[in-house]
Ligand SMILES: Cc1ncc(C[n+]2csc(CCOP(=O)(O)OP(=O)(O)O)c2C)c(N)n1
């Protein structure tokens with residue numbers, strides 16, 4: 001049957017174009033791939049190629065015609081053995097074009113209204129069970145090391161790679177002893193090549209290994225952020241659930257001490273912004289250990305933000321090699337009734353100090369350690385706010401588009417009627433971090449700022 | 462075109478170019494190349510009708526590269542490439558229906574319609590994407606090779622990249638690590654002379670020949686006529702064997718050409734029509750193989766016609782499937798973001 005050749009579109013938005021010229025004449029025989037005509041829009045030109053072979057039976061729209069609508073028949077192709085007499089019974093070169101229009105029409109099923117939840121919709125996460133067994137005083141540094149060692153013993157597919165993690169025993173000595181125990185196959189010193197080894201780690205994870213990629217600090221992970229987000233976080237979705245990235249990116253995050261602007265930044269809100277990632281940032285050694293173990297076992301990419309200033313601090317840690325803390329569960333680290341202080345990582349210590357001071361002035365502050373930033377444990381925050389009716393968020397990073405902003409919006413959306421005062425955000429000052437000791441101190445949130453803000457939301461001075 | 466090799470200390474000895482390809486294999490190569498060509502023509506046509514959206518990068522002209530490479534691989538080997546990925550998927554045995562339905566954004570597509578032309582995967586067939594960020598597939602492929610070695614599978618990863626992608630820093634980061642750790646990876650540069658509108662001459666310092674770009678890392682390289690499927694296969698055997706035997710990475714520069722625009726909407730002002738026409742007439746990989754087969758009497762004209770017909774039927778079926786498969790259910794919007802912990 002003769003076939004209609006239709007005016008093609010150069011882009012999904014093109015509705016009409018110019019049929020510039022015909023390169024074949026009526027009666028010419030054409031084979032698949034031959035260029036039949038040229039069409040033009042203001043943006044581009046395109047050649048119309050034959051997809052079938054046959055004879056150009058009739059040109060319906062002449063060359064040099066403007067404003068030809070997309071999908072208008074422009075010529076008729078005769079198949080082998082057909083003659084002009086067959087021109088009458090044409091079939092469209094798109095046997096299903098009618099059906100297609102139908103599907104498009106049908107697809108107007110109302111889409112679900114975009115929901116304004118904070119972070120991914122997550123199921124309720126049960127907290128870890130209370131530990132009443134023996135505990136050992138452990139530094140955060142040792143806790144992180146123990147977590148990795150235990151998981152590497154448990155699963156041969158877990159390996160550690162990064163700069164100076166093996167022979168040097170870790171730039172911050174987190175991987176002390178791991179090379180000796182697991183050997184160079186599983187504890188791998190990389191060249192200084194963050195973009196490359198992050199991508200390499202993602203590839204290994206696609207294939208089913210469980211890499212732990214250590215960044216000497218998260219400042220350097222900006223070179224690798226394309227692989228963290230575009231490759232690790234998005235691939236599961238883009239593959240329709242086929243390919244996952246069970247990988248942990250870990251290392252110190254945030255401000256260290258007197259190292260200047262390029263080495264001092266909190267990345268919590270950067271990563272927390274992105275669906276597909278989980279973001280964890282513990283304070284205590286027990287949480288560091290339990291959460292890192294959960295992160296290594298998690299089938300998703302997990303950003304594990306540590307804090308250099310916490311590495312040497314000791315805490316009680318359950319004396320077991322099977323201590324895990326669930327990702328996605330915050331912890332009330334100090335109960336209170338008058339004001340809720342929500343924070344994470346190093347700032348938990350400052351918040352606890354502030355709560356102690358506030359207690360002396362008769363203000364009972366409840367301190368929540370988020371532990372996980374994404375998925376955010378909104379329930380624990382909301383429960384507290386419904387009780388205290390006042391909220392202060394504290395983070396080291398900048399306030400603009402920060403974690404505190406997200407929490408404020410979430411509480412406003414979900415517990416507006418419970419608030420007795422506007423939420424206050426305590427955050428780093430909106431400047432690159434200065435080097436001078438006094439300026440650095442001024443740029444960072446201190447307990448005094450938390451105290452002042454807590455009093456403000458309690459309308460006390 | 463002769464096969465050139467980098468003068469690195471790890472370059473293999475020259476081998477004779479005689480081929481052990483059987484007639485059955487020649488027929489298979491022909492069928493596969495034709496399938497890619499017809500599939501891509503169909504995709505172009507469906508794009509023109511508004512059935513395919515966004516970016517759509519066709520592989521027409523480059524078919525011999527992936528078909529020749531694939532013939533030298535084993536089932537456990539893996540491959541990945543950029544956004545110009547339809548040919549690679551068909552060559553590694555993925556179902557044309559699932560590929561075409563992904564192009565139309567339907568639930569029957571390989572990514573359930575959530576990935577599109579540039580993002581498809583098949584763990585079953587060892588195909589790891591489908592990557593839209595120029596060059597990003599290179600460290601990822603290197604990482605898959607790392608996993609092959611770590612798991613002691615004796616498998617090889619083939620990471621394809623464009624001549625433009627070769628200028629990405631992460632490619633050299635990968636070369637360095639792959640060579641340092643002797644990873645079983647073959648880097649296949651599909652040198653089609655252009656990165657969008659930028660010719661290799663305008664983007665490559667010193668030389669437009671790219672096979673020696675791994676020389677500083679001790680990675681052997683060779684230049685191959687990427688429009689000759691048999692030459693590709695013979696070269697591939699050397700490179701793949703090198704990687705598989707534990708000697709580390711290998712670089713292959715395939716001299717090839719894309720006939721169509723970079724994507725569907727391409728002003729095509731950066732090259733002349735004569736240039737395109739000349740390659741089509743003189744170097745077309747399908748026509749060349751066809752001539753070889755007719756000369757060697759592997760098949761006659763009637764047999765060729767039958768293959769054409771069979772391939773056309775496969776492509777038509779895929780186009781029909783891609784239009785009849787329903788759009789993804791709205792509930793799919795929220796699935797596949799996270800794996801269950
Ligand atoms: C990092 C990045 N930069 C730019 C682009 C836009 N872009 C897409 S393809 C392309 C050209 C790549 O050319 P080449 O590597 O030679 O591959 P080919 O298209 O020829 O197959 C560019 C610039 C991109 N996708 N990613």
Ligand SMILES: [Mg+2]
Pocket residue numbers: 623624625651652653654655656657
């Ligand atoms: Mg190119």
